[in-house]
Amino acid sequence: YYFEKDQLVWGSIGVGPGNGHVHDWENIIIFAQGDEVKRVAPSCHGKYSGATSTPRLDGTRAKVVYHKDGASTHCFRMANEADDGIENHTGQWFLGNLVGWDNWPVLDGSSLRDRVYNAWPGGVGPKFWDADDKFTNTLRDAAGDSVPGFDPAVDE
Secondary structure, eight states: OEEEEEOSSSSSSOOBTTTBEEEEEOOEEEEEETTEEEEEEEOBTTBOTTOBSSOOEETTEEOEEEEEOTTSOEEEEEOOGGGGSOOSTTSSOOOOOOOOTTOOOEETTEEHHHHHHHHOOSTTSOSOOOGGGHHHHHHHHHHTTOSTTOOTTOOO
């Protein structure tokens, strides 16, 4: 998910060391086998320490929230029961599309994955380029030891 701005405090005092930054990318990695969710790994400042193999689900969808991370900026975390009091204008969980590596949308003959890859070759961008095995290591970090038989370095 892309966020134009991630700030520490509410208001319009801009961005910078005291109030966050522009261009934030956070993601949720779902490990599934067939139609069964095996592990959910929400990113939080580039880490997956909140990953779980026992996620709360809404049907077959993982419940994850984007939240203010204490005194820091925003990131994803697994939802808890208190989060069922949904605060958005619909009163419903937002159901984002699951996008697999091989089925990104295509516009004018160019995949959105390739467009994003070319626009964000490093830094704060999404971690799906594989220079220095970044994509492989991101998946390895998100899986931890909880996805038996999964090797992100093998493409079958």
